[in-house]
Amino acid sequence: MLRSFVLTYWEVRRVRRSRAACAAVLILPVAAVAAHMLLGNAPGGALLGSFFPALAVVLGSALVWMRSVLDRASGFAAGLESTPAAGAIVLRARVLLVLLLVLVQTAIFYGLLRIVR
Amino acid sequence: MNSIAVDRAGKRIGQVWALRDISFEIARGEVFGVFGRSGSGKSTLLRLIGGIEHPTSGTVALEASDGDDPSWLDAQVSVALQRPGLAPELTVAENLRLFASLWPTPRKGRMGRTAMFIELLGLSDVRNRRVQELPEGLKAAAEIGRALVAQAEVTVIDGLIERLDRPTRRRAWEHILSRRRQGATFVIGTASAAEAALCDRLAVLSGGRLQFLGTPDQVSAGVQGEVVAVESLQNPLLKSNLAERFAAAVTERNGSLEFKSQSGEADVARILSELGSDVGCVYLRQPTLDDALDRAEKD
Numbered sequence: 001m002l003r004s005f006v007l008t009y010w011e012v013r014r015v016r017r018s019r020a021a022c023a024a025v026l027i028l029p030v031a032a033v034a035a036h037m038l039l040g041n042a043p044g045g046a047l048l049g050s051f052f053p054a055l056a057v058v059l060g061s062a063l064v065w066m067r068s069v070l071d072r073a074s075g076f077a078a079g080l081e082s083t084p085a086a087g088a089i090v091l092r093a094r095v096l097l098v099l100l101l102v103l104v105q106t107a108i109f110y111g112l113l114r115i116v117r
Numbered sequence: 118m119n120s121i122a123v124d125r126a127g128k129r130i131g132q133v134w135a136l137r138d139i140s141f142e143i144a145r146g147e148v149f150g151v152f153g154r155s156g157s158g159k160s161t162l163l164r165l166i167g168g169i170e171h172p173t174s175g176t177v178a179l180e181a182s183d184g185d186d187p188s189w190l191d192a193q194v195s196v197a198l199q200r201p202g203l204a205p206e207l208t209v210a211e212n213l214r215l216f217a218s219l220w221p222t223p224r225k226g227r228m229g230r231t232a233m234f235i236e237l238l239g240l241s242d243v244r245n246r247r248v249q250e251l252p253e254g255l256k257a258a259a260e261i262g263r264a265l266v267a268q269a270e271v272t273v274i275d276g277l278i279e280r281l282d283r284p285t286r287r288r289a290w291e292h293i294l295s296r297r298r299q300g301a302t303f304v305i306g307t308a309s310a311a312e313a314a315l316c317d318r319l320a321v322l323s324g325g326r327l328q329f330l331g332t333p334d335q336v337s338a339g340v341q342g343e344v345v346a347v348e349s350l351q352n353p354l355l356k357s358n359l360a361e362r363f364a365a366a367v368t369e370r371n372g373s374l375e376f377k378s379q380s381g382e383a384d385v386a387r388i389l390s391e392l393g394s395d396v397g398c399v400y401l402r403q404p405t406l407d408d409a410l411d412r413a414e415k416d
Binding site for chain 1: 198215221
């Protein structure tokens with residue numbers, strides 16, 4: 001389990017280094033806050049507020065899946081496969097990364113909501 | 118004694134057999150070379166030994182001695198690939214730290230070990246540069262560092278050492294030979310005769326098949342006869358003249374025209390008498406690993 005945490009730590013560093021990944025993390029909460037403001041008190045606005053974590057899970061999972069595809073193309077995935085961290089450890093690290101991204105996006109969403117209100 | 122046993126291993130990629138019926142054993146503490154030109158099946162074989170791919174037929178197994186846990190041994194093969202398996206967004210030093218932390222090596226001294234490999238592989242000046250910004254030669258050095266930092270029982274390095282500059286290559290070999298003395302096993306894939314000559318034993322591959330197996334001297338000696346080398350005085354017809362007169366395949370190597378001969382001295386005398394005006398220098402030499410590779414290609 002420790003190696004999954006170690007790998008997650010490095011994955012977070014990699015996300016921070018990549019402008020595209022950072023933009024993908026930020027775009028959902030910012031867009032959701034903008035939509036929330038536009039919808040105001042309409043039922044859609046309230047729904048967005050309630051279902052944001054679910055949206056964040058979908059986007060976080062999509063982002064991590066995209067990164068795994070890019071890792072195959074760059075060769076990094078093969079590099080990981082040649083270590084004892086292959087398989088379950090990499091999978092656990094990806095799940096942890098999704099959870100972290102969901103937490104970050106949710107925090108940004110509710111933080112921005114508080115500011116704009 | 119632990120060893121790697123490759124038993125009638127084959128690998129089919131799509132409809133093509135990249136490897137067929139390969140069998141050999143690698144002993145613990147051996148530096149074993151897989152020698153062949155590109156397309157010979159070297160990388161496929163090394164990926165099978167590294168456990169990254171599985172054979173379509175036959176087996177590739179890391180054998181444990183009595184008392185060793187085979188599952189623990191499975192986690193003891195570190196592989197440096199031709200296409201680097203590094204994280205492109207991270208720096209060289211970060212990559213080595215990341216991969217060192219994924220292996221069951223003692224935490225204490227890990228930073229020092231990482232720094233040692235950075236120094237050894239001539240990466241000190243670029244240690245804080247992202248891998249995606251590095252030129253190919255330095256990426257190869259970083260990839261070797263990624264495999265060595267694991268300090269695994271078995272290290273597989275696929276065609277990367279020859280991409281290093283000469284001093285770094287020498288230091289890398291010194292490290293490999295010193296680790297061998299401690300019982301570590303290395304499997305080196307190479308197309309370079311200079312690298313192959315440093316291995317304890319070689320498997321010479323061509324067309325996905327094992328052509329020779331033995332020490333570098335045994336492999337070179339497998340080529341019968343001698344090699345006649347002719348330095349030409351810029352006569353463009355000399356190559357075809359030699360091929361015609363001696364009914365041999367003439368190749369160009371290091372500025373000389375060369376062919377294999379069973380009666381070397383007689384052939385040299387004949388060249389001097391018949392083609393003397395076109396020839397700058399003629400000499401006989403013993404076959405090398407490159408000649409063994411040429412023969413393997415023809416077979």
